[in-house]
Amino acid sequence: MSTLALQNQQYRLAARPVGMPKPSDWHVTIESVPDIADGEIVIRTLYLSLDPAMRGWMNEGKSYIRPVAIGEVMRAIGIGRVIASKSPQYTVGDTVCGSLGVQSIWVGAADDKAAGFYKVDPAIAPLPKYLNALGMPGMTAYFGLLEVGQPKAGETVVVSGAAGAVGQTVGQVAKHKGCRVVGIAGGREKCDFVVNELGFDACIDYKNASVKDGLKQHCPNGIDVYFDNVGGDILDTVLTQINLKARIVICGAISQYNNTTPVKGPANYLSLLVNRARMEGIVVFDYADRYQIGAAEIAKWIQEGSFKSREDIVFGLEKFPEALLMLFEGKNFGKLVLQVAQE
Amino acid sequence: MSTLALQNQQYRLAARPVGMPKPSDWHVTIESVPDIADGEIVIRTLYLSLDPAMRGWMNEGKSYIRPVAIGEVMRAIGIGRVIASKSPQYTVGDTVCGSLGVQSIWVGAADDKAAGFYKVDPAIAPLPKYLNALGMPGMTAYFGLLEVGQPKAGETVVVSGAAGAVGQTVGQVAKHKGCRVVGIAGGREKCDFVVNELGFDACIDYKNASVKDGLKQHCPNGIDVYFDNVGGDILDTVLTQINLKARIVICGAISQYNNTTPVKGPANYLSLLVNRARMEGIVVFDYADRYQIGAAEIAKWIQEGSFKSREDIVFGLEKFPEALLMLFEGKNFGKLVLQVAQE
Numbered sequence: 137m138s139t140l141a142l143q144n145q146q147y148r149l150a151a152r153p154v155g156m157p158k159p160s161d162w163h164v165t166i167e168s169v170p171d172i173a174d175g176e177i178v179i180r181t182l183y184l185s186l187d188p189a190m191r192g193w194m195n196e197g198k199s200y201i202r203p204v205a206i207g208e209v210m211r212a213i214g215i216g217r218v219i220a221s222k223s224p225q226y227t228v229g230d231t232v233c234g235s236l237g238v239q240s241i242w243v244g245a246a247d248d249k250a251a252g253f254y255k256v257d258p259a260i261a262p263l264p265k266y267l268n269a270l271g272m273p274g275m276t277a278y279f280g281l282l283e284v285g286q287p288k289a290g291e292t293v294v295v296s297g298a299a300g301a302v303g304q305t306v307g308q309v310a311k312h313k314g315c316r317v318v319g320i321a322g323g324r325e326k327c328d329f330v331v332n333e334l335g336f337d338a339c340i341d342y343k344n345a346s347v348k349d350g351l352k353q354h355c356p357n358g359i360d361v362y363f364d365n366v367g368g369d370i371l372d373t374v375l376t377q378i379n380l381k382a383r384i385v386i387c388g389a390i391s392q393y394n395n396t397t398p399v400k401g402p403a404n405y406l407s408l409l410v411n412r413a414r415m416e417g418i419v420v421f422d423y424a425d426r427y428q429i430g431a432a433e434i435a436k437w438i439q440e441g442s443f444k445s446r447e448d449i450v451f452g453l454e455k456f457p458e459a460l461l462m463l464f465e466g467k468n469f470g471k472l473v474l475q476v477a478q479e
Numbered sequence: 480m481s482t483l484a485l486q487n488q489q490y491r492l493a494a495r496p497v498g499m500p501k502p503s504d505w506h507v508t509i510e511s512v513p514d515i516a517d518g519e520i521v522i523r524t525l526y527l528s529l530d531p532a533m534r535g536w537m538n539e540g541k542s543y544i545r546p547v548a549i550g551e552v553m554r555a556i557g558i559g560r561v562i563a564s565k566s567p568q569y570t571v572g573d574t575v576c577g578s579l580g581v582q583s584i585w586v587g588a589a590d591d592k593a594a595g596f597y598k599v600d601p602a603i604a605p606l607p608k609y610l611n612a613l614g615m616p617g618m619t620a621y622f623g624l625l626e627v628g629q630p631k632a633g634e635t636v637v638v639s640g641a642a643g644a645v646g647q648t649v650g651q652v653a654k655h656k657g658c659r660v661v662g663i664a665g666g667r668e669k670c671d672f673v674v675n676e677l678g679f680d681a682c683i684d685y686k687n688a689s690v691k692d693g694l695k696q697h698c699p700n701g702i703d704v705y706f707d708n709v710g711g712d713i714l715d716t717v718l719t720q721i722n723l724k725a726r727i728v729i730c731g732a733i734s735q736y737n738n739t740t741p742v743k744g745p746a747n748y749l750s751l752l753v754n755r756a757r758m759e760g761i762v763v764f765d766y767a768d769r770y771q772i773g774a775a776e777i778a779k780w781i782q783e784g785s786f787k788s789r790e791d792i793v794f795g796l797e798k799f800p801e802a803l804l805m806l807f808e809g810k811n812f813g814k815l816v817l818q819v820a821q822e
Binding site: 398401 | 749
């Protein structure tokens with residue numbers, strides 16, 4: 137019997153979804169938290185990052201990361217507070233970021249490799265920022281844009297999912313590097329935010345306007361870098377407007393993740409040939425040894441007031457299944473974060 | 480009235496083809512060859528290069544080169560002999576390579592930029608080789624592979640259209656650079672040629688075997704570079720077998736050029752993301768200032784006996800319409816060349 141008297145609520149993968157994840161694809165378990173051994177810690181989950189990539193982790197098959205197994209607690213990056221520690225590395229009260237999983241409590245070795253915990257400082261930025269611009273989405277945007285997209289000052293950068301976690305940072309980093317930046321987002325409110333708050337030069341509302349016309353209007357010098365978070369028809373349309381030697385960063389394809397039919401490949405991919413252009417994938421983990429550099433530059437901009445980020449926070453672990461769907465319906469406005477406990 | 484008493488037979492584009500080019504898409508004209516002015520030359524066409532890219536030149540719309548206009552002589556690279564000259568650059572009897580067009584005689588300024596003539600030496604290699612390994616297909620293969628594909632010794636290179644003009648050279652250059660090379664071609668005869676004559680490590684007969692199974696068998700270490708001449712299902716299959724950081728060179732998509740429905744985009748393009756891989760187009764003209772370097776290296780290998788090339792020569796200008804179709808039906812075996820006159 138545990139002396140901690142803590143219950144851990146967990147969302148486990150019950151079935152591999154076909155199309156959109158359904159409530160029955162999840163199995164909720166409640167476990168008592170055991171006493172910990174030397175080297176172990178207990179973390180209370182405060183915030184969980186909900187990301188489009190999670191949909192991919194639920195599928196079987198070879199990918200850039202092992203799929204979540206049936207019966208396993210769903211993988212999720214989160215921020216938590218250390219509430220018990222038998223590790224010299226952590227003190228009760230420390231705030232950490234790592235792969236906590238979709239559960240209210242994490243228990244295990246402090247140096248667990250899969251969890252990959254590191255301390256974060258609540259004094260530097262509000263904690264949800266560590267899941268956004270200062271976390272995985274921010275690093276994905278920063279390194280995907282700069283390393284794969286290689287924008288030069290004066291070039292035109294287009295980013296889809298512009299109001300989303302990655303898109304926000306892509307556009308702002310590109311502005312800081314002297315580029316013209318055009319976003320693509322769904323709805324007037326998101327587009328206004330992207331232009332008025334984040335400082336993009338323009339934003340095309342794909343739900344209410346022609347993306348092709350918008351690109352022609354707002355990219356008078358063509359497109360040099362396209363950072364793609366959505367795939368599908370928008371990718372195909374952008375391909376018709378790229379410049380010679382353009383770089384297309386393939387970060388995601390949220391329009392295709394819940395397909396029950398095959399993914400729609402980019403029919404206009406031969407534009408790569410005509411324009412001697414390049415399409416290249418980015419996986420953030422490849423840049424892990426340089427996260428500090430990226431986060432430091434963004435943190436500096438945040439402190440200077442020249443960089444903003446927005447989170448869309450949903451409260452309650454029990455909201456996880458429906459909150460996840462918000463991503464695929466474009467209902468989140470900013471980085472989607474699930475708050476699991478009060479700070 | 481001309482003193483040359485020469486008739487020039489010409490194939491002009493009569494209509495933009497829908498799908499496969501039909502006989503009625505061509506209009507044959509016969510013109511008397513005029514007397515030439517100072518600076519002009521007359522060239523008798525000996526050989527014309529028939530290339531998949533010609534299908535693209537017949538379409539309207541922005542591409543890497545101006546489309547052939549309706550009523551214009553069809554564009555074609557060829558080898559010819561100077562039969563009259565009022566230019567100090569050329570003497571009667573010189574052999575030249577350039578954009579002669581699908582016609583029996585070329586007349587105009589010796590320094591015509593669009594024609595881009597340069598002399599070739601029949602003593603160094605048989606003339607059709609200048610349309611193959613020592614010409615555009617060879618340079619496309621050489622620079623596409625080495626500059627875009629960037630193969631390293633020990634890596635595995637796969638090339639489709641392996642028995643075709645570009646494919647032959649891609650595979651042999653890759654072998655010379657120390658790679659494992661696997662071809663994809665249609666039919667046993669072509670595959671045997673590619674392995675036994677050109678020295679590829681293996682060749683998959685896509686008409687009679689599973690490309691996926693073949694790749695698994697012959698690429699035990701996965702695919703590092705894929706040089707794509709065909710697009711369609713083969714590109715999609717290769718995408719499932721690529722390695723981390725693989726490079727896919729988009730040179731052509733012969734399977735898609737005569738589509739009357741939209742091009743089939745690569746449904747598995749998200750493999751680029753999973754594998755942080757790259758897909759990039761090549762247009763040979765970008766390397767024009769370095770053709771000499773590429774041709775010199777290939778010529779050296781030819782002279783050493785470590786490089787072979789095969790041409791499939793069709794006789795007679797009047798065979799042009801049907802010979803062109805051989806490319807799209809995979810009926811040519813080696814670089815397709817139309818011989819227009821005896822040397």
